Amino acid sequence: MSGVLADKVAVVTGGSSGIGLAIARKFVAEGARVFVTSRKQAQLDAVVADLGPSVVAVRSDVGDLADLDALFAAVREQAGRIDVLALNAGGGVVAPLEEITEEQFDTTFASNVKGVLFGLQKALPLLSRGASVIVTGSTTSVKPDPGLEVYGATKAAVRNLVRSWTLASKARGFRVNVLSPGPTETPGLVGLVEDDQRSAFLDQLATGVPLGRVGAPDEIAAAALFLASDASSFVNGAELFVDGGYAQV
Template sequence: MVTGGTSGIGLAIARRFVTEGAQVFVTGRRQARIDAAVAELGPQAVGVRCDVGNLAELDALYELVTRRAGRIDVLVANAGGAEPAVLGDITQEQFDSMFATNVKGVVFGVQKAMPLLSPGASVIIIGSTTSARPDRGMEVYGATKAAVRNFARSWTLNARENGFRVNVLSPGPTRTPGLLGVAAEGEQEAFVKMFENVVPAGRLGEPDEIASAALLLASDTAAFVNGAEWFIDGGYTSV
């Protein structure tokens, strides 16, 4: 299960899991993007329209998964959104929207999946370097990612009872439509150059690089990795 799996990092993760032979459920809020993702991923993919911040839609999602698969081996809580605003300009609508998707969607997305998680299942929460290294205008978004990181730590305490492990995968600046969409029209090139100048690796990350890390966390190779936060960021949070 990959929430927000119709573009960017989510689609790259879904693509990698399909390549490895998995049946993958991908969610999104826009039917056209869902249809395009499923067409690309092929018959092993099932697309579901779902707003993860809507609990009724989450219930419908997991009812479908129960009928079609009966269990979830890997849950990637990737759906999220960001609306830049500095303190003084933050609106209630921006605040509520980001916390509904990025925090409420993760908490209830995991909680409602628990009856379907197979023994030893891997739960991967997509975080962000903004939780540790805030970027100007991204303070609310960074706060949502700090919140889910703390939830993951708390859930790790119950690993024996829950029967699954949970980790956070925190990408740095990555070449996705979501990141590039933050830049004003006509300023994307300068926006990318800004990150290239501050990321020690000298470039943006690629969605496939995040997908490789997700595949490792999902695999038995990482069976003893629990409660970790992995920064896949070219050194961005280290300096």
């Protein structure tokens, strides 16, 4: 298959919906063989049916180290290497300071920080020379949004981790960058409000974006493709904001 990722092996965590699914779809379209993870088997089955034989679905909770071991064991057995590692899985809930619970804190840090750190650690033996590692960040790491304090803290944490990992990239032979979306119309975002409030919710978010609209998952995936491809071969340790200017002004 032709494409800028022809014959590449990619892993996309949290790849069954939203931005992760858009990234997986873009990678497949550009010739990659893609391992996609999700905690929900039904969603994984739908991804395979949608994207076809170039996708391998692995049920995995990135906050569970045993699941991560099983994921990379499957990649080792079926592909033997990783050329692109997109550590995208994560999430969060909206809660003001006085309502944040210990469970919310632990769950958010487990998926958004623990899953990224140990995801990369366990993938290291499989990373090919020149591999691209892409960590999904967020504008909340630099521009706090009300009620998303814990989520924003996790994204600030992974941004700092990537800075540290950049120092190791020469010896390890990989590049690592952060891809930080702004407000993007995904199931996770619109799921924060009731169905009859979604249109007004997105319109309100759009008022804070200089381009006057929220983003689409395909737009984030296009930036992920750039970071995954040789077009970004000298991009390392960067944070690429795809946010319509939201966190820039």
